[in-house]
Amino acid sequence: MAGLIAPVARLIEEFGKLPGVGQKTAQRLTYHMLRTSAEEARALAAALVAVKEQVGYCSVCCNITERDVDPCSICGDARRDALRICVVEEPLDVLAIERTGEFHGRYHVLHGAISPMDGIGPERIRARELVLRVSDQEIDEVILATNPNLEGEATAMYLADLLSGKVGSVTRIARGLPVGGDLEYADDVTLIRSFQGRRQVERA
Amino acid sequence: MRLTRLSLEQYRSYAAAELHPDPGLTIIAGPNGAGKTNLLEAIWVAVTGRSNRAAADHELVRHGAPWARIRLDLSDEHLNPSRVELVVPGVEAGPEVRKRLLVNGLSRRPSSLTETVRAVLFRPEEMLLLVGPPSDRRRFLDGILTQSDRRAARDLVDLARVVAQRNALLRAIRADEAQPAQLDFWDEQLVTIGSRLMAARVAVVARLAERIGALHAAVAAGDEGDEGAGEVRLEYLDSLRDAWPERASMAAAGELEGPFRTRLAEVRQKEIWNGSTLVGPHRDDLRVELAGRDVASHASRGQQRTIILALKLAETELLAADRNSADTGGADETAQPVVLLDDVFSELDAERAARALELLMQRGQVLVTMADLSTLPKRHRHSVAVWQVDAGQLRLAPRVA
Ligand SMILES: [Zn+2]
Numbered sequence: 158m159a160g161l162i163a164p165v166a167r168l169i170e171e172f173g174k175l176p177g178v179g180q181k182t183a184q185r186l187t188y189h190m191l192r193t194s195a196e197e198a199r200a201l202a203a204a205l206v207a208v209k210e211q212v213g214y215c216s217v218c219c220n221i222t223e224r225d226v227d228p229c230s231i232c233g234d235a236r237r238d239a240l241r242i243c244v245v246e247e248p249l250d251v252l253a254i255e256r257t258g259e260f261h262g263r264y265h266v267l268h269g270a271i272s273p274m275d276g277i278g279p280e281r282i283r284a285r286e287l288v289l290r291v292s293d294q295e296i297d298e299v300i301l302a303t304n305p306n307l308e309g310e311a312t313a314m315y316l317a318d319l320l321s322g323k324v325g326s327v328t329r330i331a332r333g334l335p336v337g338g339d340l341e342y343a344d345d346v347t348l349i350r351s352f353q354g355r356r357q358v359e360r361a
Numbered sequence: 362m363r364l365t366r367l368s369l370e371q372y373r374s375y376a377a378a379e380l381h382p383d384p385g386l387t388i389i390a391g392p393n394g395a396g397k398t399n400l401l402e403a404i405w406v407a408v409t410g411r412s413n414r415a416a417a418d419h420e421l422v423r424h425g426a427p428w429a430r431i432r433l434d435l436s437d438e439h440l441n442p443s444r445v446e447l448v449v450p451g452v453e454a455g456p457e458v459r460k461r462l463l464v465n466g467l468s469r470r471p472s473s474l475t476e477t478v479r480a481v482l483f484r485p486e487e488m489l490l491l492v493g494p495p496s497d498r499r500r501f502l503d504g505i506l507t508q509s510d511r512r513a514a515r516d517l518v519d520l521a522r523v524v525a526q527r528n529a530l531l532r533a534i535r536a537d538e539a540q541p542a543q544l545d546f547w548d549e550q551l552v553t554i555g556s557r558l559m560a561a562r563v564a565v566v567a568r569l570a571e572r573i574g575a576l577h578a579a580v581a582a583g584d585e586g587d588e589g590a591g592e593v594r595l596e597y598l599d600s601l602r603d604a605w606p607e608r609a610s611m612a613a614a615g616e617l618e619g620p621f622r623t624r625l626a627e628v629r630q631k632e633i634w635n636g637s638t639l640v641g642p643h644r645d646d647l648r649v650e651l652a653g654r655d656v657a658s659h660a661s662r663g664q665q666r667t668i669i670l671a672l673k674l675a676e677t678e679l680l681a682a683d684r685n686s687a688d689t690g691g692a693d694e695t696a697q698p699v700v701l702l703d704d705v706f707s708e709l710d711a712e713r714a715a716r717a718l719e720l721l722m723q724r725g726q727v728l729v730t731m732a733d734l735s736t737l738p739k740r741h742r743h744s745v746a747v748w749q750v751d752a753g754q755l756r757l758a759p760r761v762a
Contacts, residue, residue, distance in 0.1 A: 180454045219501045264568050273529035273547075307522055 165191070217290065219283045220266040221248050231263055238262040240297040240325075242285065244316060246270050246304055252280045254302065259349045262300075264292065270308040271315060279315055288319055297325040300355055304340050305332055317358040328355040362478040363726055364404070364699050365442075366434035371426035373399040376757040382728055383746045386718070388737060389730045390758070391750030392718045393511040395731035400750070401482065404728070407431045407447045408480040408699070410462070410470075418460055422451035433476055443477060449482040479508045479680045479698040481725065483673050488708045490672070491656050491665045495646035502562050502647060505569075505676055516554045523550045524638050532636035541633075548625060551641055556617035558642040563597045568645065569675045569684075570595045576678075577671040579720055581711070591652025593668055600624075601642035652676060666709060670717045700725035705734040714738055 161333055163171070165187055171305070172183035179279055215222045215229035222229035231251075241262030246252055251264050267282040291297060291299065303309035317327045331354030367380040374396040380389075382454045396412075406412050406421065415421055443465050450458040462469045464477060479645040482504070490497055506513040527547040533539035540649070546563040578594045601617070601624045621640070627737075628639045649656045649668060656665055680698045700721050708713045715738035719725050733738060733746070748759040 177454075177458070181453045193538075273526050273533055273539070273543075276529075276533075278533065279543070307519065307526065307550065313527075314546045315543075 161342055218242075218264045218266060219268065219286055220251055232266075240295065241300065242287075242291070242296055242298075243300045243302050245340065246309065246312070250302065253340055253343065253348060254352075257345045257349050257352070259352045262298075262299075265299075267303070267312065268301055270312040272308045282312065284316060284319060287316070288323070291320060291323050296323075299324050299327050300352075301327065301329045302340065302352075303316050303360065305330075305351075313358070327358045329358050330355045362435045362443075362696075362699075364433060364728075365436050366431075366432075366433045366479070367400065367404060368434075369400075369403055370429060370430040371423040372403055373421060373423060374753040375755070376423065379754075380748055380755060381746075381757075382726065386525055386741060386745045387728045388734070388745055388747045389728065389740075390734055390747050392733070393732050395750045396753060397732075397750050398703050400755070401703050401728060401730060402697060403431045404433065404701060404708065405480055405482050406449075407445055407462075408478055409690055410447075410460075413482060413484070413744060418449050419452040419454070427451050427453060433478070436583050439609075445477065445629050474690065480701055480704065481673065481677045481680060481698050482701045483705050484703045485705055485708050487673070488669060488705070490667060490669050491649055491660070495644075496646040499643070499645065501630065501672070501676075502565055505565050505679055506561055507557075508680055509535040509565075513558060516558050519550070520554050520558060520642060521565045521630075523547060523554060523719055524641065524643055527551060528637045531632050531638070535633050535636055541629075544629075548622075551622045551638065553626065555641040556614040556621055557599075559597075559599060559617055559645065560614040562642065565679070566595050566597045569672065572675040572678055573668075573671055576674045576720070578715055579666060580667050580670045580674070580724050582716065584695055593671065594650040594653075596648045596650070598646040598648050600642075610672070652681060655691070663710075663713075666713065670709075670713070670720075674717075674720055674724065677721065681724060697725045699725045702727060702729040704730050704732065706731055706738075707733065715740070 168187045168190065169180075170182045172178055173180060175183075178186070190201075192337045211223050211224045213224045213227065214220070215227055215232055217228045217232040220229050220231070225299040226233070238261045240259075242265050243254060243260055243262055244265045244267065245254070246267050246269060248266055251266065254260050254264075265283070265287050267284065267287075269277055269282045271277055271279055271282065287299075290296075299316075301313040301316055303312045304318075313329055317329075320327050344353075363384055365381050367378075367382065367562055369375045369378045371380070379402075380387075380400060388398055391397050402412055402414060402421075412418070412421060428451055429449045431447045435443045435445065442564070444463075446463040447460060448463075449460045486493075487497075487501070489759045490501060503517055507517065508514075519576075525542070528540055530543060530547060534541055534544070545575070573595060583588075624640050631633050632639050648670075651660050651664060651668065654660070656668060660668070677700055681696045702721070706718075708715065714736065718729075718738055718741070729737075734742065739746075747758040749756055
């Protein structure tokens with residue numbers, strides 16, 4: 158960008174890489190940063206670094222956790238039902254389900270869904286970890302709570318095959334959710350309903 | 362439903378604009394590139410939730426503006442007003458911010474408008490409908506489905522995604538990066554959604570076929586010699602080939618699934634080589650015959666245009682008929698769609714243009730764009746409201762006495 162001094166141009170470029178941030182917003186954020194105190198800027202920078210350095214993955218459920226808290230606070234909570242696992246695509250989905258208070262078991266976070274278009278095959282999601290986990294311990298029910306869209310269904314079907322015979326039952330949340338929608342955007346009532354209406358996965 | 366007002370804010374070339382369409386015929390005039398087509402597009406976007414021209418929604422937003430607003434004021438036969446508003450976020454909003462549709466102030470899904478109002482869009486490119494690639498004719502059929510069959514509208518969106526995912530997987534299998542067994546899920550989706558869509562398209566073709574004869578005769582009336590003679594026949598050409606069941610029973614989606622699977626198994630190896638999905642609604646076509654011969658190769662330009670006009674008229678009737686309760690039978694004018702004619706008269710001779718306009722006006726509220734007012738059929742030239750577009754401004758032209 159002509160006429161911009163290098164540090165400013167660099168920050169605009171970095172902001173511009175964030176999801177949902179266009180060129181103009183990136184510029185606005187950058188000029189906002191120029192006006193804030195050095196202290197605030199340092200606090201932001203520290204928070205950005207910390208999120209990478211102090212956050213890791215739970216060795217049980219693959220959800221994000223503080224680096225020195227492993228297993229994560231949910232996996233480590235003895236009051237939770239250890240016989241049920243709810244499988245979701247993203248860490249945000251765990252928050253959405255926790256908010257409903259409907260589920261008291263544990264989670265498994267895949268960090269994605271099968272999508273050949275995006276080069277994401279079964280080996281790119283944390284499916285192997287799930288299989289290892291259920292073969293290590295007795296599990297009554299695995300609830301497949303991937304998003305109710307094509308990629309979420311593809312993932313659910315793949316996992317249902319993979320888990321067949323290894324756990325008590327495999328269920329899929331009901332399709333009360335908005336079609337093509339994401340779990341994290343669903344309201345609590347809809348989410349609770351789709352949990353209560355979950356069904357045994359029929360396999361071909 | 363009648364469109365009584367179109368208002369735009371920050372839409373394409375318009376900072377603000379307002380149009381009060383006539384219940385019958387409204388002319389939008391102005392030089393090429395002045396933004397006439399943008400007005401029709403705005404109505405189309407508000408009704409169908411999608412632009413026919415923009416690849417991304419934010420292209421609809423005026424340069425530098427945070428959002429665009431399209432508002433339609435409608436009125437039913439008892440003059441009960443309703444109000445449709447679509448707000449489209451600009452490029453700055455980022456991909457997470459979606460467009461918002463409000464009907465009488467209540468939030469709705471931007472595609473669920475078709476129970477309030479429907480539209481037929483007729484673009485000059487469609488004059489090539491019969492000689493163009495099959496995708497043009499599929500788009501014609503799907504345009505009707507999108508507004509008349511909610512399920513099919515959703516299926517069309519899903520099918521495009523299934524095909525894209527499946528093609529990517531086929532290429533991955535070809536490159537030995539994925540297992541053929543991974544196709545199972547996508548095959549099943551393709552078969553389920555694809556069969557439903559094929560059945561829905563076949564049903565639309567059958568309903569068009571019921572009407573095409575009379576409409577073709579009406580448009581052809583007055584054509585010289587035997588230009589307009591001969592029976593028009595429509596046939597849905599499916600990619601299942603010999604696997605397609607008997608014609609009589611083909612409307613049921615369930616019956617198509619078996620043959621679909623069979624055909625898919627036959628072409629599997631070829632699909633992997635090609636890295637693309639070779640069977641499904643996305644490979645089908647509509648065949649049109651006049652007097653027993655394929656029109657693409659055997660009909661004159663004039664004959665083709667007559668048939669295309671008849672097809673668009675049939676589309677207009679279909680969209681109206683769908684909204685009538687079955688027993689009111691026909692002419693409930695509140696169910697009439699808004700007919701958007703984008704500069705199509707320049708493509709037609711005066712006679713045919715006059716007849717087509719007459720027939721369309723009997724079936725819907727008509728809005729026409731034209732660069733040259735002399736292409737307007739004579740008898741309308743002094744009797745209709747003309748809106749003039751120039752440099753992003755829209756105003757009612759003084760009536761010619
Ligand atoms: Zn954990």
